Amino acid sequence: MTKTNHEKIKTKLVLAKKAISPIISTVMIIAITFAAIGIVMTIVLPAIDRAKEAALLNEAAQNMRVIDNMVREVASEGTGSLRSMQLKSTGGEYKVDEKTSAVYFSYVIKQGMVEIGTFVRDGNLLLVSGAEAKASEYDLNGDGTIELVLENEIMRVAIQRLGAESSQVAINTSNSIKLLNFKENNANITPTDTSIILDDQPDAISGTGYSELVKSGEHLAKAEAVVHVNSAKINYDVVYTLQSGADFLTAEIKNAYYN
């Protein structure tokens, strides 16, 4: 008795069927379940969080535009003019600040919906991320004199504060940087000489002049101070810049020319 081809294949398939061990199948089910949970945890949930963050930032921008329009409208009208809105906020904080004459929305970015270092103007609004530089005047090194202090998340730099544009005084660049402070371990460097020499002329180190902050305040993209020096032969400005998030101070010479 000969088998047909169809019967032969059927026999082979039947022979190939093997029972799967209940233990292996249980392990496989558990493994598949864990893999599914892993995918949800690593891909799906972050995607949901990012979408939530994006929605929150859109909502905030929209709310801030409405507030800004209301402020400008009533400001252009007569005293007693009034506008109101329903502010619905799902996160972050809105803040009215009469000291800086501003309204802010602040939020901590966790899902990277905004790139760090963003500094963008959108109509009347300014969108800023990671801008934690600060420029202020106080006695950082405790020597009893006020310094120009540039600060960011990483370091503080004290620049000698001297004179003013209208009352220029003797200035020596060897004392320009009074202190470097590394915030992580509060380590200080106190330079004894920070001279600046132009064209190898030692008398360019000193002269008359003044120093000033370019802009004082908090939450700046960069903190900047300028030391104006009129030496015997050369006049120049030294611009010190501490960017938000930088672990280095940038220094450059501007407006330098021979008298």
Next chain:
Amino acid sequence: MSSNKKNKKIFAIAVIFSLTLLALVSITAAVTTLESTKMNTNRTIISRPSSNISITGTTTGGLTLTIKYDTTILGTVTADGSGNYNYNFSIPYEGNYSLQVSGTGESNAAILKIASRPTYVTWRMTYRIGNSTETDVYRIGTSSITNNTINDTNITNVQTSSNLTYGYVCTYDQGEYSNGLLVAFIHSYKSSDLDSVNFTSNTSTNYTIELKQKIENTKLLLAYTRGTCDNPIHNKMNTISTQQLPGKSFASFGLGAPSEFPYEIRAEYSRIEINGTDRFPAGSYRVCTEKIGVSSGNRPIVKVGRC
């Protein structure tokens, strides 16, 4: 033979084209541009002797303007139909000049200072890291010289740019701080604009680093961060040559950008006085804005807060 001639011709054209391009670029780079509307007698404009100076502005269409310094008339320029004009000149001699642009109903003036500029700046810093120099080490950006201990010894190490792989002089403390702590002078911009770096030490309690570079376009980076001169400074010097530092926002040598950071949307008013200190965390609120008067500086006062 004819192919040789053709190649020579192409080469000659390429040379002429390159030289023309170079000349155009150098001319463009040397121009000092003044906007006449921004001119005022308290403003000093500085330019080098014989540099190209360009005065641009907008006035009544077709108006002829006279440009002069002190009592010398440089020339005249006629504004086009839209009122735009542009006048180019140069002054070969150093000095302070009263520059004036005038025509019917139009007069703008400023002080024009023609002066030479210095070429090089030398940055110097004398200091020590931590309490003593015993555990301090220095490194200069050459390929041959590696880390050298300082330890109050007499050292003078001057390296010109031709000897340097990277333009830096760095010191770090390898004993007093668990993560290391470094101070470095780093040249930022083209390596051809660096002159030299220098490390000197004697038996005093401090040592000195110096970096000499051209003034035009360059920057000095004074790095103060955790780590050693090898890592991150030497290892990250390519970020300087590729201009990621300091061009890139939130760039650092030894510390990465944080995963969480603050974000703000600001509505700031210079011509309106905002009154109020209310805060609104997550939730639903009725917010009112009301004009409550005008300040002494003639700025409208707007109260912003809960209704």
